[in-house]
Amino acid sequence: MLIVFDLDGTLIDSAPDINAAANAVLAEEGLPPVTLTQTHSFVGMGAGVFVERLELAAAKTSEPERLARMRASFLQHYETAHALTRIYPGVRETLTALQDAGWRMGICTNKPISPTRAVLAHFGWAERFEVVLGGDSLPSRKPDPAPLRAVIEQMGGGPAVYVGDSEVDAETAQAAQVPFALFTEGYRKSPVPAIAHQRAFDSWADLPAIAESLLPNPA
């Protein structure tokens, strides 16, 4: 029994730090800041797309040189951006409950792998997840199913469940043919019914039963 998690907006509420890193980059360029709500809407497709969206929102234009500068600076700020990040309520307890119930855990995120590892270490989770793939770990990233498939394969295969907060996660799970549990309190942009999912939840305490229900019935 494998359970694979998305990271930003699913296990952790990292948008306040991403927002602060984004606004530090914008300030360096003499550009106006973006709001936390705007940051929510830019997250999901990895850091490269995030900075593209950021530049366009703040400058209204895209300039290759500025974009390259902003990307490099963003990654630098991102590396240590933990102070405002919080684990969602109930996540720690639920991870322990899942482990006790025999689930093995992995992460499939579009966050670059270096800040991913840094934030996991910050929360004492450096060893918590058996396999962790970031948005730049493979040539493709979500919604391509390859990273999710790779996490499952590297964990040895078998029945798996994916847990995420976004349209991108839903699309990834569907393409990988992995049952999907949608955490509704993250950074999704669409109403819950518009996002393909098998089960939805807003309280982490509900996840163990939901995950169980998503496994294929024993023959």
Ligand SMILES: O=C(O)COP(=O)(O)O
């Ligand atoms: O960094 C992003 O764009 C999204 O990260 P996530 O895949 O963990 O939600």
Ligand SMILES: [Mg+2]
């Ligand atoms: Mg997410």
